[in-house]
Amino acid sequence: xxxxxxxxxxxxxxxxxxxxxxxxxxxxxxxxxxxxxxxxxxxxxxxxxxxxxxxxxxxxxxxxxxxxxxxxxxxxxxxxxxxxxxxxxxxxxxxxxxxxxxxxxxxxxxxxxxxxxxxxxxxxxxxxxxxxxxxxxxxxxxxxxxxxxxxxxxxxxxxxxxxxxxxxxxxx
Amino acid sequence: xxxxxxxxxxxxxxxxxxxxxxxxxxxxxxxxxxxxxxxxxxxxxxxxxxxxxxxxxxxxxxxxxxxxxxxxxxxxxxxxxxxxxxxxxxxxxxxxxxxxxxxxxxxxxxxxxxxxxxxxxxxxxxxxxxxxxxxxxxxxxxxxxxxxxxxxxxxxxxxxxxx
Numbered sequence: 001x002x003x004x005x006x007x008x009x010x011x012x013x014x015x016x017x018x019x020x021x022x023x024x025x026x027x028x029x030x031x032x033x034x035x036x037x038x039x040x041x042x043x044x045x046x047x048x049x050x051x052x053x054x055x056x057x058x059x060x061x062x063x064x065x066x067x068x069x070x071x072x073x074x075x076x077x078x079x080x081x082x083x084x085x086x087x088x089x090x091x092x093x094x095x096x097x098x099x100x101x102x103x104x105x106x107x108x109x110x111x112x113x114x115x116x117x118x119x120x121x122x123x124x125x126x127x128x129x130x131x132x133x134x135x136x137x138x139x140x141x142x143x144x145x146x147x148x149x150x151x152x153x154x155x156x157x158x159x160x161x162x163x164x165x166x167x168x169x170x171x172x
Numbered sequence: 173x174x175x176x177x178x179x180x181x182x183x184x185x186x187x188x189x190x191x192x193x194x195x196x197x198x199x200x201x202x203x204x205x206x207x208x209x210x211x212x213x214x215x216x217x218x219x220x221x222x223x224x225x226x227x228x229x230x231x232x233x234x235x236x237x238x239x240x241x242x243x244x245x246x247x248x249x250x251x252x253x254x255x256x257x258x259x260x261x262x263x264x265x266x267x268x269x270x271x272x273x274x275x276x277x278x279x280x281x282x283x284x285x286x287x288x289x290x291x292x293x294x295x296x297x298x299x300x301x302x303x304x305x306x307x308x309x310x311x312x313x314x315x316x317x318x319x320x321x322x323x324x325x326x327x328x329x330x331x332x333x334x335x
Contacts, residue, residue: 050314
């Protein structure tokens with residue numbers, strides 16, 4: 001009888017308490033989930049990002065006004081990308097889009113783009129962001145012509161945003 | 173006595189739930205987010221337009237450097253020295269040819285020289301950049317990367333495009 005008891009005690013001590021490990025694991029999981037979403041800007045999958053040899057990390061996405069600059073759909077090499085782009089932006093001749101879903105802007109809609117940037121700037125200033133923190137974040141396609149980038153910069157300058165950030169992918 | 177004991181031990185075993193699958197799942201998600209946060213991150217190159225700040229009344233003793241990027245992607249320093257070849261669209265990302273094209277060592281050298289001259293007289297180096305209307309964006313980013321490498325952040329962008 002006593003022997004039986006001993007065996008029972010042994011079996012109990014063999015179990016490892018997993019709950020602290022699970023706690024820890026969840027904590028890390030939540031940390032990475034939050035991290036993955038916080039320091040980022042709205043990304044448009046229709047853009048093939050350019051590469052740069054020396055670039056720095058985007059430490060803070062606050063104050064970034066995103067403007068996507070597209071290539072002509074008929075110059076897109078990949079058929080799938082072109083289809084996806086035309087589905088996302090059915091309007092003809094879309095040059096730019098903001099991070100929000102708005103159907104994009106055509107070259108004759110520079111006033112609308114300027115208005116969007118100045119509205120974003122006002123909202124950011126209302127949220128107590130400093131003027132120097134407000135930047136225009138240009139996500140240009142690799143083959144997008146300079147005229148479009150220049151147009152977007154002009155609109156930003158007209159709205160009073162002089163800090164420009166070029167979005168890139170790192171390369172060696 | 174014996175029968176009673178058996179039933180009791182079975183009852184004690186039952187409430188223990190098998191959580192190993194949940195831990196597996198949790199680890200999988202953890203590793204996914206770990207990888208996602210470090211690898212898929214866009215980088216940045218930031219510049220400031222010089223006209224945005226109030227400029228001093230005395231003109232700078234230094235001539236601003238000028239970079240011209242033509243429609244084919246070739247790059248010129250002070251409009252006569254060719255520092256970058258035409259944009260080669262055939263080079264795939266990750267190949268040696270692609271990497272070699274991203275490095276504009278000659279331009280970086282000229283920019284560093286300009287920066288040294290400017291720091292010698294306590295001035296901010298200013299560079300003007302103009303591009304052709306059809307210049308691919310990648311070439312503009314290459315120039316921006318060269319500027320970042322040389323440590324110049326004040327760049328005038330000529331937005332009236334050349335043909």
